Amino acid sequence: MLSNLDKLCDSQAITVTAASESYGVVGKYAGRGEEVYVMIQVDTTFTSAGATTLDIAIQQCATYNGSYTSVIELAQYAKAALAQGLRVYVPLPSNFEQEFIKLYFTVGTGPFTAGNISAFLVSGKDLPYVDGLYFEPRNTTGTI
Numbered sequence: 745m746l747s748n749l750d751k752l753c754d755s756q757a758i759t760v761t762a763a764s765e766s767y768g769v770v771g772k773y774a775g776r777g778e779e780v781y782v783m784i785q786v787d788t789t790f791t792s793a794g795a796t797t798l799d800i801a802i803q804q805c806a807t808y809n810g811s812y813t814s815v816i817e818l819a820q821y822a823k824a825a826l827a828q829g830l831r832v833y834v835p836l837p838s839n840f841e842q843e844f845i846k847l848y849f850t851v852g853t854g855p856f857t858a859g860n861i862s863a864f865l866v867s868g869k870d871l872p873y874v875d876g877l878y879f880e881p882r883n884t885t886g887t888i
Contacts, residue, residue, distance in 0.1 A: 750768075750864045750865045750866065751766055751862070751863070751864050751865075752764040752765075752766055752767065752768055752782065752845075752846060752847050752863040752864065752865070753765045753766060753847065753861060753862060753863050754862050755787045755788070755860045755861075755862050756860060756861055756862070757788075757858075757859070757860050758790075758798065758849045758851065758856060758859050758860065758861050759851070759855045759856045759857065759858070759859065760851055760855050760856075761848075761849060761850045761851050762848075762849055763803075763812070763846055763847065763848050763849075764846045764847035764848070764849075764863060766846070767808050767844050767845060767846040768782075768844070768845045768846070768865050769808075769843060769844055769845075770836065770840050770843065770844075770845055770865075779835055779867070780835070780836045780865065780866070780867055781833040781834055781835050781836065781865070781866050781867075782802060782833075782834045782836065782845075782847070782863055782864070782865060782866075783831065783832070783833050783834075783863065783864050783865075783866045784800065784818075784831070784832045784833075784834065784847070784861060784862075784863045785829070785830065785831040785832075785861065785862050785863070786826050786827060786828055786829065786830040786831075786859070786860070786861055787828065787860040787861065787862050788828060788858055788859055788860035789826065789827045789828045789858070789859065790823050790826035790827075790856050790858065790859030791823075791856065791857050791858045791859065792823060792854065792855065792856040792857050792858075792859075793854070793857060794853055794854030794855070795823060795851050795852065795853055795854045795855055795856045796822065796823050796852055796853045797820050797821060797822055797823065797851075797852035797853065798820070798821045798823075798826060798849060798850070798851060798852070798856075798859075799817070799818070799820050799821075799849070799850040799852065800817075800818040800821070800847060800848070800849055800850075801814040801815075801816065801817045801818065801847070801848045801850070802814070802815055802816040802818075802834065802836075802845055802846075802847060802848075803815065803845065803846055803847070803848050804840055804841065804842035804843075804844065804845050805842050805843075805844045805845075805846075806842045806843060806844070807843075807844065808844045810844075812844075812846060812848070814848065815840070815841075815845075816834060818832065818834065820852075823856075826859060833866075847863055849861070
């Protein structure tokens with residue numbers, strides 16, 4: 745079971761380039777000796793008349809509402825690979841320079857007509873992190 749406190753997005757529709765609907769607080773506490781991942785999964789298969797690729801980046805910022813910059817860029821995903829059930833785990837480095845992270849989705853060559861993604865912070869494969877154990881306690885609303 746995953747917690748709303750851990751979510752970066754929850755079945756967010758990705759039809760055009762956009763940021764995740766929420767953020768995570770990691771800062772200098774990321775990991776605390778254990779592996780921590782961003783788990784990204786496709787909830788609804790991506791379809792389009794024109795869009796062919798999706799780039800996903802993990803971004804960081806000193807404040808939740810500031811200007812985010814990319815720190816981890818995932819491989820570019822072709823539309824054919826973005827099928828329901830695809831799940832990717834991205835390990836986070838043990839230290840981040842900035843406190844807040846979010847995802848940024850870049851759609852290539854035009855909009856998707858459908859496609860939803862969920863992403864959560866997890867302390868292992870499918871295990872939610874314990875707020876305050878792996879990361880500093882965060883905004884309990886889980887929203888910006």
